[in-house]
Amino acid sequence: MSLLVIGTVAFDAIETPFGKTDKIVGGAATFISLAASYFHKKINLVSVVGDDFPAEAIQMMQKRGVNTEGLQIKQGEKTFFWSGRYHNDMNSRDTLDTQLNVLATFDPVIPDSYQHCEFLMLGNLAPSVQHQVLDRLEQRPRLVVLDTMNFWMNIALDELHSLLKRVDVLTINDEEARQLSGEYSLVKAAQKILSMGPKYLIIKKGEHGALLFNAEQVFFAPALPLEEVFDPTGAGDSFAGGFIGYLAATEDISFENMKRAVIFGSAMASFSVEKFGTERIQNLGEAEVDARVQQFIDLVQFDISLVN
Amino acid sequence: MSLLVIGTVAFDAIETPFGKTDKIVGGAATFISLAASYFHKKINLVSVVGDDFPAEAIQMMQKRGVNTEGLQIKQGEKTFFWSGRYHNDMNSRDTLDTQLNVLATFDPVIPDSYQHCEFLMLGNLAPSVQHQVLDRLEQRPRLVVLDTMNFWMNIALDELHSLLKRVDVLTINDEEARQLSGEYSLVKAAQKILSMGPKYLIIKKGEHGALLFNAEQVFFAPALPLEEVFDPTGAGDSFAGGFIGYLAATEDISFENMKRAVIFGSAMASFSVEKFGTERIQNLGEAEVDARVQQFIDLVQFDISLVN
DSSP states (O other), X not given: OOEEEESOOEEEEEEETTXXXXXXXXXXXXXXXHHHXXXXXXXXEEEEEETTSOHHHHHHHHHTTEEEEEEEEETTOOOOEEEEEEOTTSXXXXXXXXXXXXXXXXXXXXXXXXXXXXXXXXXXXXXXXXXXXXXHOSSOOSEEEEEOOHHHHHHOHHHHHHHHTTOSEEEEEHHHHHHHHXXXXXXXXXXXXXXXXXXXXXXXXXXXXXXXXXXXOEEEEOOOOOSOOOOOTTHHHHHHHHHHHHHHHHTOOSHHHHHHHHHHHHHHHHHHTTSSTTGGGSSOOHHHHHHHHHHHHHHHOOOOOOOO | OOEEEESOOEEEEEEETTEEOSSEEEOHHHHHHHXXXXXXXXXXXXXXXXXXXXXXXXXXXXXTTEEEEEEEEETTOXXXXXXXXXXXXXXXXXXXXXXXXXXXXXXXXXXXXXXXXXXXXXXXXXXXXXXXXXXXXXSOOXXXXXXXXXXXXXXXXXXXXXXXTTOSEEEXXXXXXXXXXXXXXXXXXXXXXXXXXXXXXXXXXGGGOEEEEOSSOEEEEOOOOOSOOOOOTTHHHHHHHHHHHHHHHHTOOSHHHHHHHHHHHHHHHHHHTTSSTTGGGSSOOHHHHHHHHHHHHHHHOOOOOOOO
């Protein structure tokens, strides 16, 4: 089953209490593709960079099985750049700089060979661009997962609402779920958001784990208690990549299998935060991934037999 | 196995975004004893009230199987009173009034019939009083669980440190774990706190669940996602009561059984917050408790078979 990933491929400059980086490779689609690559091998990327983007970074993605035919390289233009500083608690951050560059005029061209994909991950981008991708697919994918953020709720809410009617799964964080629904309780927020279109909702709570809802069921996956969260950048995208990569690999979109996908996504997020940028998720071993998933199993597994 | 519970029996006056109460029955030992009573039937209470405390409330506890021989009733004195107001997020609160009354001179007398208890729950009280209880037991219980709070870390840290060497399990919340250890990461905090004495540590994270640590293992139990948290007062004590009540009933203090006890404790906490004070946990049915535990099972249960 082919998986189409659309989102930013970017430069980030990050400050955390543990240190700071110069420009390093980042972007939603980068994290999503890399995380998905541990589960699925047919990943088709649509994104845009400038000619300042390093060929080695593209080769690194290709080595992980990511098809970059749909990655536009704009000559004479610059790659999208984001810079941010995390606070001591690592749960909040300030944006220091945003330079849209190539992203300002991004036209998401879908190569012919990418058509008829069965799984689509719409990484965080302007809802208008996410709409365009859906418009340009000759056939609706079997599963469409949308990631978005509070920024688009503030400036493009109508486009976001119409987009919600076109997707199957929405992933947002707890504050965004509260903003989108106007409800403080996440249970009530989930009910409202599911009535806006998506059949499934994933609420990401950072170090407090993630909740998966459909109309009747709820599943909770914890975050792994880590000694240090070194750099949270890309954690949500790594989660999404592990989630959709696992679903695409198993070709099973039942709620039971989505639970497993949430665990694999959580495992990828837990790796991602251990080093700056994509460093940790560029080159994991299979045994390492399995051992991490086993940690999640051990963390929440208990055995209660109710008599009644 | 007899279970000895020591802590406050009190009046609370509570304001939440959903309403406010006049003086209602509260106190750590009240919540602990009631929650434990759903699992264990030999609960011996040590506490103190004034002659203003209603006989019906004592009878209500007795009906739930709580032995109140060790509940001192001070004639001409008043019961401990606490009043607080919860903020909109229900995670933080202001204390509006504290009247120690009978608590100021509380001398925890242990009735002879309470001696040789196998399980001891030291509910939140001055560490000096908690020391006294241990001093007065002829035989060390098989399992001693200690609850405390930041207030005692601020004004009685040395006594608390010496107390930590005398207990098996410590229950505190995440902010208290950070204060006691000086570590932000809860994993690092747990390592430091376990080196202070207790063999087990439970870190309560409110709506974000609870973590159980020993030197080698960690277990996570979620909080149930609720539509509304109506009144968080007593949630931690209800958790502790369910936890130690289940352990006392099963007579099994292995890590595996403590995991189950954490789930039963979480279930009792989830009931407790649904109404003001002890109202919800005074009269639960067995089927209701089982159904709630089943919700926890459904919430976190997944099935992953790793091939490697």
